[in-house]
Structures are given as C-alpha cells and as structure tokens.
Amino acid sequence: MDLLAQTGLNAVYAASYISLIAVGLVLIFGVMGVINFAHGELYMAGAYSVVLIYSDFQLPFMVAVAVGLLFVGCLGLLMERALFRPLKDNPLGGLVASIGFLMIMQALASMGFGVRMEHIPPVTQHVIEFSERVRLPLSRLYVIIAAVVLLTVLWVFLKKTRFGWALRAAAQDPEAAALQGISIKQTARIAMFIGAGLAGIAGALTAPLVSVNPHMGHSVIVTAFIVIIVGGVGSLEGAVIASVVYAIVHTFVTTFFDGVVADITGLSLMLLVLIVKPTGLFGSADRA
Amino acid sequence: MLSKIAKTGLTRRTFLRSTAAATAVGALPRASLAADKVIKIGFLAPLTGAVAAWGKPGLDGCEIWAERVNAAGGVKLADGNYMVEFVAYDNEYDPAKARTGATKLIREDGVSFIMMLGGDTWPGVQPVADKTGMLFSTLLPSDLSPDTTTLIAPTEVHPVYVVTGVEWLAENKPELKTAVMCAQDDALGLPSVATYLAAFEAAGIEMLDEPLLFDPATTDFAPVVTRLISGNPDIVCLDTCYSDYVHPIAEQLFQQGFKGQIISATADFYDQMIAKTSEEFMEGFIFNFPDFDDPALNSDQINFDDPNGFFAEYNEKFPGQWGAVSWEYASIMDLWKAAAEKAGSAEPDAVITAMKDGKGKHAFGDADWWGKDLFGIDNALVGDWPVVAIESGKATIKEFRNMPAWYDKHGDLLIKHMKAYDQMWDQRS
Numbered sequence: 001m002d003l004l005a006q007t008g009l010n011a012v013y014a015a016s017y018i019s020l021i022a023v024g025l026v027l028i029f030g031v032m033g034v035i036n037f038a039h040g041e042l043y044m045a046g047a048y049s050v051v052l053i054y055s056d057f058q059l060p061f062m063v064a065v066a067v068g069l070l071f072v073g074c075l076g077l078l079m080e081r082a083l084f085r086p087l088k089d090n091p092l093g094g095l096v097a098s099i100g101f102l103m104i105m106q107a108l109a110s111m112g113f114g115v116r117m118e119h120i121p122p123v124t125q126h127v128i129e130f131s132e133r134v135r136l137p138l139s140r141l142y143v144i145i146a147a148v149v150l151l152t153v154l155w156v157f158l159k160k161t162r163f164g165w166a167l168r169a170a171a172q173d174p175e176a177a178a179l180q181g182i183s184i185k186q187t188a189r190i191a192m193f194i195g196a197g198l199a200g201i202a203g204a205l206t207a208p209l210v211s212v213n214p215h216m217g218h219s220v221i222v223t224a225f226i227v228i229i230v231g232g233v234g235s236l237e238g239a240v241i242a243s244v245v246y247a248i249v250h251t252f253v254t255t256f257f258d259g260v261v262a263d264i265t266g267l268s269l270m271l272l273v274l275i276v277k278p279t280g281l282f283g284s285a286d287r288a
Numbered sequence: 289m290l291s292k293i294a295k296t297g298l299t300r301r302t303f304l305r306s307t308a309a310a311t312a313v314g315a316l317p318r319a320s321l322a323a324d325k326v327i328k329i330g331f332l333a334p335l336t337g338a339v340a341a342w343g344k345p346g347l348d349g350c351e352i353w354a355e356r357v358n359a360a361g362g363v364k365l366a367d368g369n370y371m372v373e374f375v376a377y378d379n380e381y382d383p384a385k386a387r388t389g390a391t392k393l394i395r396e397d398g399v400s401f402i403m404m405l406g407g408d409t410w411p412g413v414q415p416v417a418d419k420t421g422m423l424f425s426t427l428l429p430s431d432l433s434p435d436t437t438t439l440i441a442p443t444e445v446h447p448v449y450v451v452t453g454v455e456w457l458a459e460n461k462p463e464l465k466t467a468v469m470c471a472q473d474d475a476l477g478l479p480s481v482a483t484y485l486a487a488f489e490a491a492g493i494e495m496l497d498e499p500l501l502f503d504p505a506t507t508d509f510a511p512v513v514t515r516l517i518s519g520n521p522d523i524v525c526l527d528t529c530y531s532d533y534v535h536p537i538a539e540q541l542f543q544q545g546f547k548g549q550i551i552s553a554t555a556d557f558y559d560q561m562i563a564k565t566s567e568e569f570m571e572g573f574i575f576n577f578p579d580f581d582d583p584a585l586n587s588d589q590i591n592f593d594d595p596n597g598f599f600a601e602y603n604e605k606f607p608g609q610w611g612a613v614s615w616e617y618a619s620i621m622d623l624w625k626a627a628a629e630k631a632g633s634a635e636p637d638a639v640i641t642a643m644k645d646g647k648g649k650h651a652f653g654d655a656d657w658w659g660k661d662l663f664g665i666d667n668a669l670v671g672d673w674p675v676v677a678i679e680s681g682k683a684t685i686k687e688f689r690n691m692p693a694w695y696d697k698h699g700d701l702l703i704k705h706m707k708a709y710d711q712m713w714d715q716r717s
Contacts, residue, residue, distance in 0.1 A: 010511050115335065117532050215338065250511075262511075
C-alpha cells in the first residue's frame with residue numbers, strides 16, 4: 001500500500017512539470033503553427049536562471065523563479081520576432097529555425113556555465129511524512145502547487161479574458177480572427193511569452209531537483225512531444241490530461257517494471273493513439 | 289559551481305579572467321619550446337554532455353602532467369627529448385564522432401597515442417585502430433578483445449575493481465545481508481551490474497530484486513528510488529551510474545527516508561551530494577575513487593608521482609572539478625612515458641612491447657597484465673585498488689584490495705554473471 005501511495009505522489013509530481021512544459025509547447029503550436037524544437041532549451045534556460053540568481057548570486061529562490069519566467073518569456077518574444085515571424089510563410093521554416101536556436105542555446109549554456117552539471121543548493125530539505133515509506137518533499141510539493149496555480153490562471157485567462165478569447169480565436173482560424181480586428185502579431189507575441197514562460201518556470205522550479213546541464217532539454221522535449229501527440233496537437237486540455245496519463249503510466253511502469261520498459265510503454269501509448277485516433281485524444285482534424 | 293568559486297574569493301568574472309590567464313601561461317612553455325621536438329598525444333573523450341565528468345577532468349589532469357613532464361625535460365627517446373602536447377577531441381560519447389575524432393587525430397594531428405574513456409564510443413573507433421595500428425587506451429577493459437591488440441586498459445579496470453568495495457563491506461559490516469541495485473542501461477552500466485552481482489553473491493549478500501535498469505535520458509529518479517527501497521534493503525548499490533544520476537538518486541534516497549548503506553563505483557563531487565543531503569546521511573558511503581590528498585597514497589607501493597601535490601595543483605587550477613578520472617589519464621601517461629623511454633621510441637608497437645615487458649607500474653602498486661579469461665586478451669593492468677568511504681564529509685581510503693586475488697576465488701561467478709548479461713568479450717557484437 002505504501003508503495004502504491006508513494007508511486008502515486010511521484011506520478012503527481014511528474015504530471016505537474018510535464019504539463020507545464022507540454023501546455024507551453026501546445027500553446028505555441030496552436031497559435032503560431034510552429035513546432036518549437038527549442039522548447040526543451042527554454043526549459044534549460046529557466047533552470048540556468050536559478051543557477052545564476054539563486055545559486056551564484058544567492059538571492060531568494062522565488063526571485064530566481066520569477067526571473068526565470070520573465071527571462072525565458074522574453075526569449076520567447078525574441079524567437080517570435082527574429083525567427084518565427086519572418087518565416088511564417090515557410091511551412092518548415094519555424095521548425096528548422098527552432099532547431100538552430102536549440103543548438104545556439106546549448107552552445108551558449110556550455111560557454112557560459114561549462115558542460116558539467118550545476119550544483120544547486122536545496123531550497124528546503126523538509127519532507128511531509130505520511131508514513132515511514134510515504135513521503136513528499138516540500139520542494140516537489142512546490143512544483144505541484146505551482147503547476148496547478150499556473151494552469152488554472154492560464155485556463156481563466158484563455159476562457160474569461162478578451163486577450164484569451166483573441167488567442168483562442170487566432171488559434172482556431174487566424175484569417176477570420178484577423179477580419180474581426182484581432183492582431184495576429186499581438187496574439188503570437190502573447191502565445192510565445194506564455195508558452196516560453198511556462199517552460200522557463202518549469203525549468204526554474206525543478207532545477208534544484210534535476211541535473212542542470214546544457215543538454216537537459218533533450219529528455220523533456222521528447223516527453224513533451226509524446227504528450228502533445230497523445231493529447232491532440234493544439235489541445236491545451238488534451239496536453240494536461242495526456243501529461244497526467246503519461247506520468248501515471250511512466251511512473252508506475254518504472255516502479256513496477258523498470259525505466260526502460262516505461263519508455264517503451266510511453267512510446268507504445270503514443271503509437272496506439274496515433275493508430276486509433278490520429279488526431280490525438282482531444283485534437284481536431286484541421287490542426288492535426 | 290560559481291558558489292564554490294565564490295567561496296575561494298573569486299567572482300565569475302575574475303574566474304574567467306584567471307582561467308584565460310592560466311590558459312595563456314599554459315601556452316607559454318609550448319611557445320618557448322616551439323623549437324623543441326614535440327610528441328602529440330590524442331585525448332578522445334566526452335568533453336561535453338552527460339558523460340563529460342569522465343572526460344574533461346581527465347584532460348585537465350593531463351595538462352598538469354604535461355607541464356610537469358615538460359618542465360623536467362620532456363620524454364627522453366633515443367633521438368632526443370620531446371615535449372608532450374595533448375590534442376583533445378570531444379567525442380560527446382558518440383561512436384560516430386569518436387570515429388571521426390580518431391581519424392582526425394591520427395591523420396591530421398599525427399598523434400603517437402590516443403587515450404579514450406571507451407564504452408559506447410569504442411565500437412566506432414575500433415575499425416580505425418585495427419586499420420592504423422595506433423595504440424589506444426581505454427578506462428573500460430570491457431572494450432578489450434583479441435581483435436584489437438593495440439587497445440590497452442592500463443589504469444582503470446572497470447568494472448572489476450567494484451568487487452573490492454563489496455568484499456570490504458561484507459568483512460567490515462557483516463550485519464548487511466540484502467541489497468538492491470540500479471543502473472543506466474548502457475555499455476558502462478551493464479558490465480558493472482554483472483560484476484556487482486558476482487561480488488554480492490561471493491560475499492553472501494542476497495539480492496532482493498533484479499537490478500533496476502533505467503534509460504540514460506531519465507531525469508526524475510523518484511520512481512526508481514521508490515522501487516529500490518520498497519523491500520527495505522540493507523544496501524543500495526548505484527552501480528557505475530554517471531554523476532548526473534548518482535547525485536539525484538542519492539538525494540532521492542535521502543528524501544524518501546533510506547537509512548541503510550550506499551555503495552557506488554564513483555562519488556564524483558561528493559561534497560555537493562553532502563550539501564544536498566547531510567553529512568550524517570552520506571557517512572560511510574562506499575566507492576572506489578580517492579581524493580589524492582589522502583595520506584594512504586604516500587605509501588611506498590604507490591607509483592603516482594607526488595599525488596598530494598598533484599591534487600593541490602589540480603584544485604588550485606580547476607577548483608571544484610576533481611573527480612574520478614582527474615588522475616587516471618595522467619597515470620596512463622606515466623605508464624606510456626616509461627614505456628616509450630624504455631623503448632626509445634614513441635612508435636605504438638615498440639611502446640606496447642616495452643609496456644607489457646614484466647610487471648606494470650600501476651598507480652596503486654605494481655600490477656600484472658591480465659584479462660585473458662574475461663576479455664580474451666591480457667591487456668588490462670590489474671593489481672590493487674582502493675576502497676574509499678566518506679567519513680566526516682571527506683573521502684578516506686579504508687584499504688587497498690587485490691583484484692586478481694578476488695578473481696582467483698570467485699572468477700567463475702564473475703564469468704557466470706557476465707555471460708548472463710552478454711558482456712563477455714565474445715558475446716559483444
């Protein structure tokens with residue numbers, strides 16, 4: 001029973017940070033139609049913000065997280081202006097440009113911080129003990145709370161505000177949205193800032209819990225792609241639900257079988273969804 | 289990283305400035321010795337990526353070695369003295385890049401000897417070695433096979449040395465009866481899994497579960513640790529996990545309340561692990577790579593020149609970077625230099641013949657060329673290896689133990705487990 005409970009807590013944590021990354025990726029694709037291969041490097045940039053602000057300058061962790069959010073959000077704006085907007089008429093342009101950006105980001109991180117993993121002091125060593133073998137470190141609880149709050153705020157923003165309506169309209173039909181007076185450039189900027197910022201804050205929040213190195217974006221981008229394909233490319237709700245499903249499956253299979261089998265299971269899940277419902281669980285045919 | 293530098297009174301900016309200055313100073317002897325004859329040595333290892341911790345610190349150690357040797361007159365061959373210059377190529381632990389690097393080092397740079405980490409990268413390089421006859425070294429004897437006679441493993445006998453830690457535990461902590469193990473599923477992890485299994489079986493320690501393998505791309509180790517400690521083992525074995533894995537796994541063990549014994553092949557940057565957990569939690573952590581300021585390394589049996597001075601110089605030049613391999617490639621160079629001077633030549637055939645003539649001067653004591661049973665060829669230099677424990681926050685050599693002596697008693701177990709994991713030289717493709 002303890003094993004099940006601890007594995008469940010592990011799955012909730014995994015679902016939290018995966019959904020933050022995947023929702024950002026989906027938002028960028030939904031509004032701009034760009035597959036951002038550099039999304040993992042935005043996550044990495046968020047983590048390095050914590051290295052610099054919290055670990056090196058020894059400022060409070062929450063300041064580092066806020067800087068990570070803003071800095072990576074601004075990186076997203078830079079990508080939109082310098083890469084994606086000039087290439088918006090080229091179907092593969094954004095994708096290729098994002099791959100180039102990915103390499104530049106990795107090289108910059110290597111030059112600025114070195115190639116080795118960075119040591120980040122623990123934010124807290126407090127642990128909530130439900131029993132001797134069921135424990136939730138506060139540092140992981142922070143990630144769970146942050147993910148719930150941020151995704152709720154995003155949901156309210158998209159459903160209840162004019163900017164959110166504009167964003168959704170631009171995602172559904174850019175031409176019709178433009179005819180209604182919605183600025184496509186403006187919505188693209190908002191989508192990039194939010195999407196990149198979510199990746200940045202995920203990287204910042206998890207930085208003390210993972211190995212921070214210039215190549216850390218690789219593994220999360222693979223997971224994020226699996227999740228958005230399962231959830232339905234372009235569907236925010238799908239990304240969240242698929243994150244939860246993937247996290248549960250991957251965590252439980254890792255615990256009860258092993259990590260290699262878990263990876264195979266995750267990919268099999270994606271293939272199964274592609275065969276049964278090629279648009280993903282919540283995707284629509286026109287976006288897929 | 290920078291906080292460590294800051295503690296030494298340096299800022300990132302002054303650190304970069306001093307690094308640039310050190311680089312310039314390092315280049316000076318080469319410039320002033322431009323008229324001298326130079327032997328180039330290839331350094332083909334991961335300098336970036338997850339495995340960089342077992343490449344870059346070794347290159348740093350080699351630069352110190354070269355400065356010392358060059359200052360003492362260089363390598364003395366039959367036709368005069370030669371200065372040593374290292375030419376590095378970052379293979380990113382990728383076989384294709386390793387092959388490109390080997391070709392470049394031989395054809396364009398004209399190196400006389402190439403040092404590698406080995407492992408997953410060796411299959412990419414092997415055809416180049418076979419075609420050119422270049423002398424290569426690996427830290428991983430599991431790369432050895434009779435197919436390539438010019439590949440040697442003269443320093444680290446990974447993973448055979450891990451048996452020493454288990455044997456020491458069994459003798460000194462007989463109350464530890466059960467163990468579990470995790471490892472990344474790759475060419476470094478699997479032979480080590482087989483060796484630890486043999487060592488635990490030889491020591492009478494029961495494995496509670498099959499070794500838990502994880503994908504090298506794993507970032508969240510909570511599920512792995514939950515599974516590992518679910519059966520309340522006395523020992524958690526971290527195999528030969530990379531430091532990018534050892535650290536988060538140790539942190540998870542701490543956070544999930546494990547209070548037993550931890551054993552690992554390495555514990556690179558263990559001070560950071562202590563910072564993430566506690567000194568009490570890390571007390572007694574067993575591994576196999578000492579700090580070179582350890583007084584035990586000043587004994588007569590040690591063949592590494594001035595280990596304490598080397599450690600001090602390393603930490604001054606590369607603060608916070610000391611790791612398992614910091615001394616290993618330099619130690620290989622000691623052997624290579626001695627063999628080249630004995631042969632009077634840097635030619636690969638002459639050097640390897642001289643090197644294998646009699647006992648080898650391994651860093652931890654005189655050793656024998658060994659390995660026919662396991663690797664199909666006696667190209668691994670095997671003797672004593674230290675068992676290291678973290679005590680009061682500091683790595684401390686507990687004892688030197690002899691690997692061939694263990695193998696004489698339990699070699700059949702090692703072969704059995706190696707075969708089960710398809711890790712014998714004739715099973716590897």
